[in-house]
Amino acid sequence: MKTNLSSQIKLERVPVRYYNPQSDIERAELTRNEKIYTRIFENSNEGSNYLAAHIVDLIKRNVEKKGYCNIALGAGRSTHSVYVSLIELYRRGEISFKDVRIFNISEFFPVSPEGPSTFKRLQQIFLNHVDVKQENIYTFDTTVSKADLYDYCLAYQAKIEDCGGIDLSILEIGANGNLAFNEPGSLSTSTCRLVLLSEDTRSRLAKEYGVAEAPNTAITLGIGNFLKSSRIMAMTWGENRASIVKAAIEGPVTENVPASFLQLHNHTRIALDLSAAEDLTRLSQPWKVTSCEWDDKLIRRAIVWLCQMTGKPILKLTNKDYNDWGLGELVALFGSAYNVNIQVFNQLQHTITGWPGGKPDADDTYRPERANPYPKRVIVFSPHPDDDVISMGGTLQRLVDQGHDVHVAYETSGNIAVGDEDMMRYFLMMDKIAPEFKFDTESFKKLSHDVASFVKSKVPGGVDTPEIREVKTMIRQAEATIACQYIGVKDENIHFLRLPFYETGTVKKGDLSERDVLIVKKLIEEVKPNQIFVAGDLADPHGTHRVCTDAVLAAIDELKDEPWMKDCRIWMYRGAWAEWEIDHIEMAVPMSPEQLRSKRNSILKHQSQMENAPFLGDDDRLFWQRAEDRNRATALLYQSLGLASYEAMEAFVEYKPIR
Numbered sequence: 078m079k080t081n082l083s084s085q086i087k088l089e090r091v092p093v094r095y096y097n098p099q100s101d102i103e104r105a106e107l108t109r110n111e112k113i114y115t116r117i118f119e120n121s122n123e124g125s126n127y128l129a130a131h132i133v134d135l136i137k138r139n140v141e142k143k144g145y146c147n148i149a150l151g152a153g154r155s156t157h158s159v160y161v162s163l164i165e166l167y168r169r170g171e172i173s174f175k176d177v178r179i180f181n182i183s184e185f186f187p188v189s190p191e192g193p194s195t196f197k198r199l200q201q202i203f204l205n206h207v208d209v210k211q212e213n214i215y216t217f218d219t220t221v222s223k224a225d226l227y228d229y230c231l232a233y234q235a236k237i238e239d240c241g242g243i244d245l246s247i248l249e250i251g252a253n254g255n256l257a258f259n260e261p262g263s264l265s266t267s268t269c270r271l272v273l274l275s276e277d278t279r280s281r282l283a284k285e286y287g288v289a290e291a292p293n294t295a296i297t298l299g300i301g302n303f304l305k306s307s308r309i310m311a312m313t314w315g316e317n318r319a320s321i322v323k324a325a326i327e328g329p330v331t332e333n334v335p336a337s338f339l340q341l342h343n344h345t346r347i348a349l350d351l352s353a354a355e356d357l358t359r360l361s362q363p364w365k366v367t368s369c370e371w372d373d374k375l376i377r378r379a380i381v382w383l384c385q386m387t388g389k390p391i392l393k394l395t396n397k398d399y400n401d402w403g404l405g406e407l408v409a410l411f412g413s414a415y416n417v418n419i420q421v422f423n424q425l426q427h428t429i430t431g432w433p434g435g436k437p438d439a440d441d442t443y444r445p446e447r448a449n450p451y452p453k454r455v456i457v458f459s460p461h462p463d464d465d466v467i468s469m470g471g472t473l474q475r476l477v478d479q480g481h482d483v484h485v486a487y488e489t490s491g492n493i494a495v496g497d498e499d500m501m502r503y504f505l506m507m508d509k510i511a512p513e514f515k516f517d518t519e520s521f522k523k524l525s526h527d528v529a530s531f532v533k534s535k536v537p538g539g540v541d542t543p544e545i546r547e548v549k550t551m552i553r554q555a556e557a558t559i560a561c562q563y564i565g566v567k568d569e570n571i572h573f574l575r576l577p578f579y580e581t582g583t584v585k586k587g588d589l590s591e592r593d594v595l596i597v598k599k600l601i602e603e604v605k606p607n608q609i610f611v612a613g614d615l616a617d618p619h620g621t622h623r624v625c626t627d628a629v630l631a632a633i634d635e636l637k638d639e640p641w642m643k644d645c646r647i648w649m650y651r652g653a654w655a656e657w658e659i660d661h662i663e664m665a666v667p668m669s670p671e672q673l674r675s676k677r678n679s680i681l682k683h684q685s686q687m688e689n690a691p692f693l694g695d696d697d698r699l700f701w702q703r704a705e706d707r708n709r710a711t712a713l714l715y716q717s718l719g720l721a722s723y724e725a726m727e728a729f730v731e732y733k734p735i736r
Contacts, residue, residue: 078591081120082630082735083623091351092370095359107359107366110327112340115347117354121158121314124348128310129162131346132245133172135308139244140176146244147237149180149298149306151257152198153249154285155313160203167207174209178240181216182248183257183297186226186271188219193286217296223271226296230269234302243306250313250347252281254321254334258297265330265338267299289539300338309345311336316352323356364404371410373424378660379404380421381718390719391422425720428665433472433729434481434608445664445731446608446646452481453607456600460612460625461491462557462573463683467704468650469610470564470676471668472727477565484604485561486572488597488625489579492541492549497532499685500549504528550575552685560682572600578624589624589631598632605641609633613649613657613730622652630732637734647732656707657728659714664731667723668708676708677701 096117098104108115118124132148139146150156166172181196188194196216204214215236221229237243248256255261258272273294274282282291303309313322325336326347339345354360363369364379384391387398396414399405411417427443435441437451455476459465465473465485476483504525511517528545541549554573561571574596578587601609611629614622626649636642648664651657668676680701681687687699698706708725716722 078594079631079634081627082634083626091360094370095363095367096351096354103367107363109366110358113326113345113347115326115349115354115357117349117351117357117360119351121155121350122162124312124314124350125158125162128159128247128312128346128348129166131310132159132163132247133166135245136172136174136177143241145176145178145241147178147180147240147242148245148247149182149237149243149303150199150203150247151182151249152195152202153251153257155249156247157202158314159247159312164203164206174207177209178213179204179209179215180237180243180298181214182246182303183295184217184219185292185295186217186219187292193282193288193291198286219296226271230271230296234269234298237302243302245308245310246303246306248303248309248311250311250318250322250325250336252318252321253277254325254336256300256303256311256335256338258295259300259335261333261335263300263335264332265304265341266301268301269296269298271295272297289536300335304338304342306342307344309339309342310348311339311345312348313353314350316355318353319356322349322353327358364406368406371407374660376407376417377421377424378658379407380417381659381714384718390717391418391425392719394418422719425659425715425718428662429667429715429721429726430664431475431667432479433664433666434476434479445729450607452479454482454484454604455608455610456484456486456604456606457610458486458488458597458612458625458629460488460622461494462487462489462553463491463560463680463686463700464612464622464652466560466564466676466679466683467700468612468652469666469727469729470679470704471672471708471725472610472650472666472729473566474564474672474675474679475666481608482570483566484570484572484600484606485557485566486574486597486600487554487557488574488576488628489621490546490550490573490575491553492546495549495552495685497535500545500552501529501532503548503552546580553683556683556685560679563679563682574600576625576628578628579621589627593624593628594631594635597628598635601632601636601642606645609645609647610729611647611649611732612652613732614652614654630734633734637736647734648729649732650727650729654703654707656711657730659711661730662728664729665711665715666727666729667712667721668725668727670724673705673708673725677705680704 094103095107098107116124116127118127136146167174181199184195185193217233218229250256253261258274259267260272260275260278271294274291279291279293283289321334321336324334325339328334328337330337330340358365362382369375380391380394383394383398383402383404386402387394389398394414396408399408399414407417408414428445430445432444433446434453434455435446435448435451436444437448439448441448457465457469457473473483508525511521524544531542531545558568558571562568576593576596578589578593581587612622612626633647705725708727711726711728712723715726
């Protein structure tokens with residue numbers, strides 16, 4: 078059973094030679110804008126294996142030369158897969174760590190017994206699994222008083238120097254370009270010190286470590302310490318890091334992007350997966366650095382970029398525009414700017430449809446969906462009990478209004494995203510009406526009392542009781558049902574799958590398992606859909622959306638040879654944070670102002686996810702505001718290219734099962 082198919086979604090879009098050139102000359106040409114040696118891999122596993130092999134080679138050379146190797150390393154999420162690869166090499170007898178000295182690069186301060194700790198995580202994911210000697214492991218003493226902390230940091234640096242300096246620093250490029258806890262504003266000369274963590278960083282760390290709150294401060298080695306290393310190996314994975322990766326590797330050296338200081342080091346090696354590298358010039362705008370392998374999507378991307386550079390719609394672009402902006406190759410290929418313009422214009426025009434399920438008895442030659450069969454059986458898979466309306470509420474409404482048999486499958490309970498205040502509102506109401514409606518039984522009174530007592534004494538990050546999680550699940554299910562009823566989805570077509578991987582009661586979820594996939598597979602077999610809509614938010618490789626996507630794709634992979642499945646189209650949508658790039662959009666469903674207002678109303682049915690939702694993230698906008706802004710931006714982009722003007726648009730990309 079293949080449970081990581083989402084990692085392969087991007088492969089067909091990027092020619093291999095762009096990210097894995099076969100000669101030094103070709104690499105020099107493609108990477109001319111990159112100021113740090115960078116390797117790009119199809120997925121994080123390949124990148125991690127590459128780094129692990131180089132780390133092993135470096136350890137062996139240092140041990141042979143001087144009897145030891147000093148490594149500074151951290152516990153950032155991207156490093157975990159590298160440590161997995163190193164552990165595997167150790168178990169195969171290819172490396173020993175007995176002559177390696179380990180220096181932890183950062184730690185929360187202070188560290189409470191139940192609080193997060195980078196060193197505890199390092200032990201769990203790496204140190205406890207290899208033969209490194211305990212006396213060769215150095216980390217920060219978090220019991221030091223703040224008054225003595227300055228001198229302690231100096232002593233920690235001195236210890237590194239006494240041991241011979243750092244031979245290798247293993248670093249993650251963080252979400253805001255941070256290295257360890259060196260956030261924007263850190264200087265290239267910064268050294269070991271106490272730092273104040275930003276609210277955004279604390280929010281991310283709390284989610285990553287599965288706690289309610291992360292500490293306000295931390296100790297970290299400085300940028301200056303890393304730049305003194307003999308070698309640096311850095312990595313990051315996932316498309317949510319793409320923009321900061323471009324800034325660090327291709328942009329100017331600036332304290333606003335601490336990772337850009339790696340440009341100052343002569344022996345830095347960076348590994349990325351395709352998702353994290355997608356904004357680098359050689360992938361996003363290859364026409365600037367090489368002769369391109371032009372396909373329809375790359376041509377479309379280039380023309381959209383040219384329109385944005387010139388401020389012109391597609392059909393007004395001239396031969397001079399193409400030549401002035403380095404796209405003369407396309408004019409030569411097509412014979413004239415007009416020929417390119419009309420092809421791309423027609424392609425984009427054909428993505429727009431008001432019939433996402435296909436228009437019955439119509440010529441579907443240039444439509445994104447088939448006319449027949451009609452009506453279609455449709456399953457919309459929603460990771461949480463509101464992603465369906467947030468991401469494709471307008472399309473969902475059209476599918477129902479146009480007579481299709483629409484099923485909505487909520488993959489997780491979403492119970493952890495219900496705040497205690499929202500839950501208590503229901504208990505306060507039930508306490509008032511229980512006597513009148515004769516359900517004020519002893520068992521109900523006990524439940525109400527126990528819940529109220531638990532909430533009052535609940536510690537930050539505390540795990541809810543099974544009873545409370547069940548109540549919160551019911552709240553999410555009721556809200557989702559009301560939203561579906563508002564749209565017109567039949568009650569019997571609303572499915573709450575409650576995939577087991579989610580039901581840990583904590584922010585940290587379990588791994589995808591066969592149990593999860595079988596639940597999804599069973600529903601698909603029962604419905605035998607003609608259309609499937611699935612979340613395509615791939616930014617966070619460990620997030621709920623990604624796991625839910627993998628569950629659906631794994632089930633589809635198991636069923637892809639079924640006769641009815643061969644006639645099923647799979648469409649991927651994106652959520653409230655991002656939209657598909659226009660060169661990849663294959664279906665764009667327009668919305669009028671009234672339809673957009675209806676979509677907003679369906680989102681507002683999820684009252685527990687409004688102002689008090691625990692996981693709104695760093696974006697101050699509410700979910701309906703994010704969705705509307707995103708949908709309006711897509712429509713505005715189409716309009717700027719010279720196509721029809723709509724109030725808003727939802728966009729989709731087709732997924733074809735890998736064979």
